[in-house]
Amino acid sequence: MEQASYPNAAAWLIDRHVDEGRGDRVAVRCRGESTTYAELQAAMWRAQHLLGSLDVSAGDRVALVLQDDADFPAFFGGALRSTVIPIPLSTMLKGHAVGAIIADSGAATLAISDTFAASIGEILAEAPAVVNVIAMGDAGRHRAAIDEAGLADRVTVYAWNEAPDGGPAEVASTTGDTPAFWLYSSGTTGVPKGVMHVHESVAATATTYATDILRIGEGDRFLSVAKLFFAYGLGNSLTFPFAVGGTAILNPDPPNPAAVIDLIATEQPTLFFSSPGFCAAVLDTGPDASVFGSLRATVTAGESLPANVQTRFADLTGQPVLDGIGSTELLHIFISNTIEAQTPGSSGWMVPGYVAELRNDEGDVVTDVDTPGYLHVRGPSAAVGYHERPEATAAAFIDGWVRTGDVYTRSADDCWTFLGRNNDMIKAGGIWVSPAEVESALIEHADVMEAAVVGARNEQGLEETVAFVLPSTGATPDPEALDAHCRERMASFKRPRRIIVVDELPKTATGKIKRFELRDSLD
Numbered sequence: 001m002e003q004a005s006y007p008n009a010a011a012w013l014i015d016r017h018v019d020e021g022r023g024d025r026v027a028v029r030c031r032g033e034s035t036t037y038a039e040l041q042a043a044m045w046r047a048q049h050l051l052g053s054l055d056v057s058a059g060d061r062v063a064l065v066l067q068d069d070a071d072f073p074a075f076f077g078g079a080l081r082s083t084v085i086p087i088p089l090s091t092m093l094k095g096h097a098v099g100a101i102i103a104d105s106g107a108a109t110l111a112i113s114d115t116f117a118a119s120i121g122e123i124l125a126e127a128p129a130v131v132n133v134i135a136m137g138d139a140g141r142h143r144a145a146i147d148e149a150g151l152a153d154r155v156t157v158y159a160w161n162e163a164p165d166g167g168p169a170e171v172a173s174t175t176g177d178t179p180a181f182w183l184y185s186s187g188t189t190g191v192p193k194g195v196m197h198v199h200e201s202v203a204a205t206a207t208t209y210a211t212d213i214l215r216i217g218e219g220d221r222f223l224s225v226a227k228l229f230f231a232y233g234l235g236n237s238l239t240f241p242f243a244v245g246g247t248a249i250l251n252p253d254p255p256n257p258a259a260v261i262d263l264i265a266t267e268q269p270t271l272f273f274s275s276p277g278f279c280a281a282v283l284d285t286g287p288d289a290s291v292f293g294s295l296r297a298t299v300t301a302g303e304s305l306p307a308n309v310q311t312r313f314a315d316l317t318g319q320p321v322l323d324g325i326g327s328t329e330l331l332h333i334f335i336s337n338t339i340e341a342q343t344p345g346s347s348g349w350m351v352p353g354y355v356a357e358l359r360n361d362e363g364d365v366v367t368d369v370d371t372p373g374y375l376h377v378r379g380p381s382a383a384v385g386y387h388e389r390p391e392a393t394a395a396a397f398i399d400g401w402v403r404t405g406d407v408y409t410r411s412a413d414d415c416w417t418f419l420g421r422n423n424d425m426i427k428a429g430g431i432w433v434s435p436a437e438v439e440s441a442l443i444e445h446a447d448v449m450e451a452a453v454v455g456a457r458n459e460q461g462l463e464e465t466v467a468f469v470l471p472s473t474g475a476t477p478d479p480e481a482l483d484a485h486c487r488e489r490m491a492s493f494k495r496p497r498r499i500i501v502v503d504e505l506p507k508t509a510t511g512k513i514k515r516f517e518l519r520d521s522l523d
Contacts, residue, residue: 028247030249031252040077046166063105063110069113072238075134081172098123099123110127132158139157139162180201183230210240213351216244223263239332275302292317298317330379334377336351355377373407375407405421406420425455426453438486439451449470451469471501
C-alpha cells in the first residue's frame with residue numbers, strides 16, 4: 001500500500017484504484033445498491049466543483065451532518081482532494097449541540113442529509129456563520145425548514161443531486177502534514193474538542209493496524225456499527241476498505257441488533273466492527289450462529305470488552321473477537337488482540353508502529369509490571385492538536401506523546417489491560433478500584449446484559465462503588481442476588497455498595513458510557 005505517489009489522502013484511497021485499473025470494483029454497498037470506485041471518483045469531482053462554485057477554498061472548513069451512505073465518502077473525499085477541511089459531526093446529537101460545534105469550527109458551509117432537516121433551524125441558530133447549506137436528498141425539506149426558521153435571507157440551499165458533474169477535477173498539492181480533516185471528541189467529560197488530523201494520518205492507520213493486525217485485502221467486506229462521523233467508524237467503513245480496494249457496507253439507519261443481524265445475513269461481511277455493548281445486545285437476541293458464517297473476525301473498541309462477552313461472541317461466530325483501544329487523537333486502534341492470539345478481558349498488545357508507556361502522577365515512567373499508570377502513546381497517526389484549545393493541547397500532546405486519559409497495567413508478556421479512565425477510577429477504602437473489573441464480573445450474571453460502575457460519596461463522605469445494570473431481555477435482576485454474585489468474585493472493597501437496575505445506560509454518539517451522567521444522577 002504505497003502512498004508516496006499519492007500524498008493526498010483521497011487520491012490514495014480512491015484515484016489510485018481507478019488509475020491502476022480497479023475502477024469497476026464495488027467501493028460501497030448501501031441499501032442493496034452498489035457504487036464503484038470510478039463512480040465514487042466522479043462524485044468526488046462533483047463535490048469539488050460544487051465547493052469551488054461556493055468559493056470554499058483550501059483551508060476552509062465544511063461541516064458534515066451526513067448519514068452513512070455513498071454521499072459521505074464522496075463529499076468527504078472531494079473536500080480532501082481540494083484541501084478543504086471536512087468536519088464530520090455526530091448525527092445523534094441534538095440540533096443545538098451540533099450548531100455549537102459548527103460555530104466552534106468556524107465553518108461557513110454545511111452539508112446535511114435530508115434525514116436531519118427537522119433540526120436545520122436549530123442548528124443554524126447556533127451557528128450564525130453558516131451561509132451555505134448543501135442538501136443531500138430532498139432539498140425542499142431543508143428550504144422549508146429554513147423558511148420556517150426565518151433564516152432564508154441569510155442561508156442559501158444548494159441541492160447536491162442537482163449539482164453539475166463538471167468532469168475531472170484536479171487533486172490539490174499536498175504533503176503528509178497538510179491539514180486534512182477534523183473530528184470532534186465524543187464529549188464523555190464535557191464540551192467536545194476539534195481534533196485536527198493531517199493527510200498522512202489516514203494511510204498510517206491502514207498500513208499499521210489494518211494491515212498488520214486485520215490483514216485486510218481487496219476481498220474483504222467491511223461492516224461497522226460505529227458510524228462514519230466517529231474515528232473508529234471512519235477507519236472501519238472508509239479508510240480500511242478503500243485502502244485495499246475492498247467494499248464498505250454502509251447502513252444509514254440507527255443500528256439495532258435485529259437489523260444488523262439481517263444486514264450481516266444479506267451482505268455477507270468478512271469483518272464486523274462493533275462496540276462491546278452492541279455485541280452484548282446481539283447475544284441477547286439469541287441469533288442463529290449460521291448468520292455469521294461469512295465473518296473471519298469481529299473487532300470491538302470504544303469500551304473495555306468484558307471477558308464473558310468476548311468468549312460468548314467468539315463461540316457464537318466461530319471466529320476470533322479482537323478487542324482493542326483507540327482514540328480520536330490517534331484516529332484508530334493502537335493496542336489490540338490479534339487474529340492469532342486473544343486474551344479475554346485485555347486490550348492485547350501494541351500494534352506495530354506504535355509505542356506506549358505508563359506514567360504515574362508525577363509524570364515518571366512506571367516500569368514495574370502489573371502496576372497501574374496513565375497510558376501515553378506515540379505513533380504515526382497522532383493528531384497535531386485541538387482547534388483553538390492551547391491548554392488542552394499542551395496537556396494531551398507532550399513531546400510527541402499523546403496522553404490518552406486511560407489507566408492501564410502492562411503484564412510481563414507486554415499484554416495491556418484497561419482499568420478505567422483516569423477520572424472514572426474509584427478509590428474505595430483508600431484502594432484503587434477498576435470500574436472495568438467490576439463491570440466484567442457483573443456481566444457474567446445471566447440477568448445482566450450490560451453494566452456501568454461509578455464512584456459516589458456516601459453519607460459519611462467516603463467514596464464507594466455503585467453499579468448500574470441493564471437487564472437481559474425478559475430478566476428482572478435482583479440486587480441482592482447480584483450482590484451475592486459479586487461477593488463470590490471480588491474483594492470486599494471492590495464490591496458495589498449499591499446496585500441500581502435501569503432501562504438504559506446514557507451513552508455518547510460513539511457508544512461510550514457517560515459515567516459522569518450516572519454520577520450526577522446520584523447527587
